[in-house]
Amino acid sequence: MNRYRSTIKRILDYIGHYKWGVLLSLCLAAVTVVTTLYAPILIGDGVDLILGPGKVDFQGLLVVLKKMAAVILITAVAQWLMNHINNKITYRVVKDIRTKAFEHLEVLPLAYVDSHPSGDIISRIIADIDQFSEGLLMGFTQLFTGVLTILGTLGFMFFVNGWIALVVVCVTPVSLLVAGFIARKTYVMFKHQSETRGELTGLIDEMLGNQKVVQAFGHEKEAQESFEEINERLRRYSLQATFFSSITNPATRFVNGLVYASVGVAGAYAAVHGLLSVGKLSSFLSYANQYTKPFNEISGVVTELQNALASAARVFALIDEEPLKPEDPDAVDLKEADGNVDLEHVYFSYNPDVSLIEDFNLSVEPGQRIAIVGPTGCGKSTVINLLMRFYDVKSGCIRVSGHDIRHMTRRSLRAGYGMVLQETWLKSGTIRDNIAYGKPDATEEEVIRAAKEAHAHSFIKRMPDGYDTVITEDGGNLSQGQKQLLCIARVMLCLPPMLILDEATSSIDTRTEIRIQKAFAKMMEGRTSFIVAHRLSTIKEADVILVMRDGHIIEQGSHEELLEMGGFYARLYNSQFAPA
Numbered sequence: 001m002n003r004y005r006s007t008i009k010r011i012l013d014y015i016g017h018y019k020w021g022v023l024l025s026l027c028l029a030a031v032t033v034v035t036t037l038y039a040p041i042l043i044g045d046g047v048d049l050i051l052g053p054g055k056v057d058f059q060g061l062l063v064v065l066k067k068m069a070a071v072i073l074i075t076a077v078a079q080w081l082m083n084h085i086n087n088k089i090t091y092r093v094v095k096d097i098r099t100k101a102f103e104h105l106e107v108l109p110l111a112y113v114d115s116h117p118s119g120d121i122i123s124r125i126i127a128d129i130d131q132f133s134e135g136l137l138m139g140f141t142q143l144f145t146g147v148l149t150i151l152g153t154l155g156f157m158f159f160v161n162g163w164i165a166l167v168v169v170c171v172t173p174v175s176l177l178v179a180g181f182i183a184r185k186t187y188v189m190f191k192h193q194s195e196t197r198g199e200l201t202g203l204i205d206e207m208l209g210n211q212k213v214v215q216a217f218g219h220e221k222e223a224q225e226s227f228e229e230i231n232e233r234l235r236r237y238s239l240q241a242t243f244f245s246s247i248t249n250p251a252t253r254f255v256n257g258l259v260y261a262s263v264g265v266a267g268a269y270a271a272v273h274g275l276l277s278v279g280k281l282s283s284f285l286s287y288a289n290q291y292t293k294p295f296n297e298i299s300g301v302v303t304e305l306q307n308a309l310a311s312a313a314r315v316f317a318l319i320d321e322e323p324l325k326p327e328d329p330d331a332v333d334l335k336e337a338d339g340n341v342d343l344e345h346v347y348f349s350y351n352p353d354v355s356l357i358e359d360f361n362l363s364v365e366p367g368q369r370i371a372i373v374g375p376t377g378c379g380k381s382t383v384i385n386l387l388m389r390f391y392d393v394k395s396g397c398i399r400v401s402g403h404d405i406r407h408m409t410r411r412s413l414r415a416g417y418g419m420v421l422q423e424t425w426l427k428s429g430t431i432r433d434n435i436a437y438g439k440p441d442a443t444e445e446e447v448i449r450a451a452k453e454a455h456a457h458s459f460i461k462r463m464p465d466g467y468d469t470v471i472t473e474d475g476g477n478l479s480q481g482q483k484q485l486l487c488i489a490r491v492m493l494c495l496p497p498m499l500i501l502d503e504a505t506s507s508i509d510t511r512t513e514i515r516i517q518k519a520f521a522k523m524m525e526g527r528t529s530f531i532v533a534h535r536l537s538t539i540k541e542a543d544v545i546l547v548m549r550d551g552h553i554i555e556q557g558s559h560e561e562l563l564e565m566g567g568f569y570a571r572l573y574n575s576q577f578a579p580a
Helices: 002-016 019-049 058-107 110-115 118-160 162-209 211-216 220-246 248-272 278-319 380-387 410-415 431-435 444-453 457-461 480-494 510-524 559-565 568-577
Strands: 341-348 357-364 369-373 395-400 417-420 498-502 528-532 544-549 552-557
Touching: 002 019, 002 058, 002 278, 019 058, 019 118, 019 278, 058 118, 058 278, 118 162, 118 278, 162 220, 162 248, 162 278, 248 278, 341 380, 357 380, 357 552, 369 380, 380 498, 380 528, 410 417, 417 480, 431 444, 431 480, 444 457, 444 480, 444 510, 480 510, 498 510, 544 559, 544 568, 552 559, 552 568, 559 568
Parallel strands: 369 528, 369 544, 417 498, 498 528
Antiparallel strands: 341 357, 341 395, 544 552
């Protein structure tokens, strides 16, 4: 319940930015309600003017009809303006929340993204906010007028006849109890529905992105079973939510019938005894009908608001996630890195119960080529994550150009590195845009030169539109090798003072790899380079090779020195190149 109230409070805070629009909408809602409720009085006056055959007051009726025409026109204009303002407020609030969610996603630690399905995160920012917008829009358009109609109708009924109005007031709590019961039940069900929808989106995103692997291992049946299990839970929660929300209409209509019947019986008794005119009775019956309509609408709004609040709660949960540790106020802005990197007594682990990097020490001179090798899970990629400050060390420190990177702006630190990873990433757009991703102001000549140095120019020229060829998300219409060449070209264009090559040529054929290695050799001249490799043939020219196992450096030296040692590296190298 506290979370429920907290969600409402936060939504009201966002709406509060547009308080003048809300106030104007309320004023227009009041005008709509007053004019709508004034119409039955005019109708009652008209009925009283029809006294019988030959006794109709046509002059009086004409006046009443003119007033009704004015009332209808004012109601229509006020309602149109109110809906227009409500639409603007709703979609501006939705835009603000979605922007806040995406901005927060940009500053979330990599650990959060690594530990949550991407489909669930996407579902929160897209589907859940869409669900929220629908409920909020219905709340604006119907809640204001509904509440004001109920209050206004009661006011008009007390004005016409207080005793009959008291009958209506006595029956009202029944409707409130019904609405309260439904609201509690539907919120829980809609919350489960939103969470399961996010889970289903995550599964679909995962299966879609890895369809080749699914089919290669014949995992279609298991994937289908997982989908059907989550889909069945979504069906069950959706059905339960719909069931409880569907009670709303018949329950409130039952209460409406009670109100209408009570007014009819009390009004007829009063009319028979001369306490109420026939015209006033018709007005009262019209009010009784109008009084009960908002309960139907508000009950429907409450159901939608439960769905909206459940969805909003998931979005706010994302926004409330702990962001990256803020940078120090006096954080250094690294202008020109000299390539000097020192790791001093570094400790780090992803899981506090499982140790990984322990007392890691390394001193890298400017321009050195450092290769990191070792078995899977030894901590090679973790070292890269720490160098780039995707994760912060638990203890110890990493220094770049003499500065502790924790006291350095992340943006300037990462700008000092050029990165080519084993897992390629390309955005939807032209090939030119992808190469110039790190240097948007690059000239055409610079882009082409970088592509040539990466040996990507020839295949780009064979594309339908050359450098203007549009590629799909993650380069879906390119081969893995072509995607990797574009990623290499991207770094070739920027040429930062430090380089990280994590299995950068793993998807390239041997002939192209030889050319790329020459390009890398030229690119690495005078630059500090960290090279993670499984194929040891690619690191023979490294100045220092670090051999890692279980988070520790167990051997260190040049290729020849390590072979002479006859240790772990020598066994690893011989296992790859020993004669069959």
